[in-house]
Amino acid sequence: MKTNAHTLPVSSTISDVERDTGVAKETLRVWERRYDFPQPLRDAHGERSYPVEQVRKLRLIKRLIDLGFRPGKVIGYDVEQLQAMAERAVQSGPQLSQPHPEQQQLLELCKAHDMDALRRRLSQALLVMGLKSFVIDLVAPLTRLVGEAWASGQLAVFEEHLYTETLKMVMRSAIFSVPQANAASIGAPRILLTTLPQDRHSLGLLMAEAMCVVEGAYCVSLGVQTPLLEVVEAVRVLQGDIVALSFSASMNPRQALDSLAELHMRLPEAAELWAGGNNAALRRRNPKFVRVLNLSEIGHAIAEWRLRHPRQSTRAG
16 A cells, blocks of 8 residues: 555555455456446556545445445446435435434544543443343444444544444453353353354344343354355354354345355254344345344244253263
8 A cells, every 4th residue: 555755545455445445356346347437556566556535435335335326326426426425315214213312422422532431331331231231222223323324424434443343342341241151051052153254244243142142042253254164164163053144234135145045055954044134135035044033032032942952951072
């Protein structure tokens, strides 16, 4: 990445752009051929080099795609027009209930970059509400509110990242504080949690883990972006009962469905496949081999699992 005298990036490599915008390298190349955008320069080695203004436009295009637009319908607009389109799309889309004043206050702390205060407020709310209510009644709607603010341009990418890292710190500490089932606990399903390789969003996964732990499951988080074959191997080695996947809205729905089908084919017959999140693939089509759940349904699903496995006992290893 090239920089000017003030160390601000003036151009980015294709890997930088993929990381910073969420648009895959292959997609960038396709758009370049099909739509004549982006229009990267070439560095001394002949590699693509993307000016900062093109990266900014790509971020807005990705934001609009996440909101349901098709690339060919938006890629010809300039940055100001794309920004206005994103704001209108958020305002005219499905509206959440009016945010609770506390949620709005937490969002304002994020905008003010006061992450110490945000962490304290979240920790205090957790102590008062308990982990289950904290996740369902505060964290889930607050995360949607942050997502809306980002989509409409009210929140910068780095501010959304600050929120994510602060919340992860609080959530991880809360999960560790819950009395844990161990790997040999009778009646405790072994749940492996992860996202697919194309999905790097971690908050949905962390919220699901918290809900599973509260219900007495033995949870193993594989983190995000685990290759499918590694998920299968982890189930075999760790004797997992359930693979729980979190899907963000930004992941390609067709990729999500194809990956779910392949994972189902490769998993042991006894292993169940659960999924949750805001991806269109889970809303429009619900494959029979996947149990689609929202956060509030996890407890019921685990209780049902226990009923189906009344003789579940200790395992070797």
